Amino acid sequence: MAEVKFCGLTRSVDAAEAVRLGAAFAGVIFAGGPRLLDPTRASEVLSPTVGSGTRRVGVFGAQGVDEVLAIARAAALEVVQLSYGESREHRVGLRAAFDGRVWAVKHVSDVRDVEAAADWYGDGIDAIVLDAAVPGQLGGTGVALDWTAVAPAVARLRRRGRVVLAGGLRPENVATALRTVPADIVDVSSGVESAPGIKDPERMRAFAETVRAHEVQ
Template sequence: MTARVKICGLTRPAHVQAVAECGAAYAGFVFFAKSPRNVSIAQARDLALTLKPGVAKVGLVVNATNDELDAILAEVPLDMLQLHGKESPARVAEIRARYGLPVMKAVGVADAADLDQLAAYEAVADQILVDAKAPKGADLPGGNGLSFDWTLIADRKWSKPWMLAGGLTPENVALAIEKTGATQVDVSSGVEAAPGQKDDALVRAFVAAAAYS
């Protein structure tokens, strides 16, 4: 099974080019000041404009206000919004209706109890990102290089497209796909030489591993 790949946290033109060339389906740009992968609106606009057609441009935001989203979308030609904060199902629905863009909602998972919230978000989002839950007190809601127990979602049936994230690397992504049945996977820190600095060889290796899982 070939999984569609999202490379998130892109910050440099060369890395955007590598993502496009290796066959990734999604390119992610982070609008969150605490992240080492944060980009300005101007940077994201320039990076997005270099992408070839067919690669979906995803903007990751964390508890963004309408004013913040207005500013981003006025400049950056995004294809999807990824909500990675504590947005409620009602807020997800509001954003989707206001901007007319597909919305992906990230849900952090650490144990079986965290799965209960998935149904509410499935009802209002276009896609679900199932990610490892950030540790208490962490500055980042994602991109921490942590995984979760994949057997928690091994037999789950999904009503919407979903994406697996959390601690994925070129070395373990094939196993993760096998264990969960994921048809889409998301990676950020797992293909970096340093926080916020993508490694082109790791990006290519990850996409290749996801394709031959």
């Protein structure tokens, strides 16, 4: 069964719901956009996850390694997710300095982008996040990948390491996505929202239950 990550959280009530639903990961955004938090607010939002087993993820943009580390410490993050995963300096620098997990985002336009990410595991990356490439946007766009087109390349990628599937997922399509592109983790943000950063508990529940009912091959 794939693990669930609820991302773009801006309210502690939504983090508490993520915990109640058994999500493996709860994410907050430091990369800009309408869901942007500062470290103090991020700690408050993620407070329901403490001691729960739901790991705290911070999504970063163009911040340097030292800034990422400072924010990670302040917000007690267990995973840092690099939206500019294409920077090898970023990947290697964070992996050497951060005690938790490091994920790197690959923005995908076509199958060649998936194939190009395979070497990132050699930099010690714990997981590669596959998201749709949208000009000028780092994520949270609601745009889905062409799952059928990238499926064979993703299957090969999973032989190297863990894969997080993001981009346009919602309760109505996550089962189809997982049947087409098996992944280790599914990452949802706008697909369970009533407004940017405001999660709908019924959609969160529907998403988690749909994933739980699907066995990844």
